[in-house]
């Protein structure tokens with residue numbers, strides 16, 4: 001763990017949404033930022049950012065925002081980020097001395113390429129906090145989002161070790177786990193473990209949607225497990241449009257491999273080859289079972305606890321109050337259908353295993369019938 005080496009007097013956050021807001025809140029909580037200014041195209045969002053304490057002041061004017069900034073975090077949509085880097089390069093003389101500019105985009109090669117050789121006094125270091133959710137916007141920002149999350153930094157050959165260490169120290173203080181990668185390695189790996197899974201999840205949902213139009217039974221049976229495994233298909237469509245377009249070089253070969261794999265499995269099924277089919281599933285089970293369980297990766301894990309309840313509406317308030325009093329944050333609450341008079345089930349979902357474990361114990365101690373779930 002690196003010691004913080006310098007105070008960042010002035011943070012400029014450009015793009016006050018889910019990720020930008022979460023990064024600003026987390027940095028503020030470390031006490032290393034003296035003042036922050038938010039920049040966004042939307043005045044309503046800027047008002048909210050100030051009200052929620054994400055930034056101290058706000059403006060729609062990029063030039064004003066970056067003036068004298070020591071740290072600039074660009075957290076705009078992917079399609080805007082490149083132009084924003086170029087714009088800031090034209091304003092380099094107005095930034096604070098030794099300013100660091102970083103972005104949070106899920107694609108790194110194109111961002112780092114655009115920044116290459118554009119800065120002299122200031123330094124651009126690409127970044128990608130691998131912590132997000134299917135939600136977006138400032139209201140979903142969360143000071144704890146970076147805690148334990150892998151945070152990739154992609155310095156270029158032009159990045160000095162000193163600046164890199166300064167940014168690493170700042171981010172590590174938020175609880176993020178820094179991983180240094182080349183932009184190319186980052187884009188290659190996230191294509192397989194994040195981008196293609198998003199595409200496949202969306203295709204799975206669309207396949208069911210097509211059938212559900214004429215047969216609502218699909219909707220009824222898609223609740224629960226199908227809904228859980230396709231959670232990421234609820235993400236912002238524009239984010240995933242941009243991701244597909246920007247990282248096409250890595251995504252297209254993986255999808256082509258996917259088509260071959262699907263064809264090969266289809267053939268095995270058509271030809272009724274039990275040994276090959278079983279061996280395919282055994283191989284994926286063995287690798288999947290060996291993946292680390294509780295550490296965070298690119299796709300957020302969800303930790304669930306199920307509570308058996310009688311009078312569902314009355315109990316939701318009691319349970320949320322009980323957990324809230326112990327600062328246990330609930331991400332989602334779902335009521336699993338129950339017939340009148342029968343016991344119902346309340347599904348509580350948490351962002352961390354610690355919240356889920358504490359909720360489990362607390363509810364048990366208060367005589368609720370709790371069923372733990374992964």
Ligand SMILES: NC(=O)C1=CN([C@@H]2O[C@H](COP(=O)(O)OP(=O)(O)OC[C@H]3O[C@@H](n4cnc5c(N)ncnc54)[C@H](O)[C@@H]3O)[C@@H](O)[C@H]2O)C=CC1
Pocket residue numbers: 014015016017018019020039040041042045075076077078080081104105106107128129130131132133134135136137138239
């Ligand atoms: N959503 C996620 O889970 C993750 C997203 N990211 C990256 O974070 C970035 C932002 O994504 P989110 O926070 O999810 O989006 P978001 O939609 O929550 O926030 C984006 C913000 O940028 C603002 N904006 C748009 N155009 C702008 C412009 N020209 N100038 C200033 N502000 C502008 C929007 O008004 C909005 O407030 C993307 O680059 C994405 O790749 C990284 C990790 C996870």
Ligand SMILES: O=C(O)C(=O)Cc1ccc(O)cc1
Pocket residue numbers: 105106129130131132133134194232298299300301
């Ligand atoms: O919802 C999830 O778990 C995600 O996968 C969120 C996510 C979205 C975009 C990224 O660049 C990184 C993470």
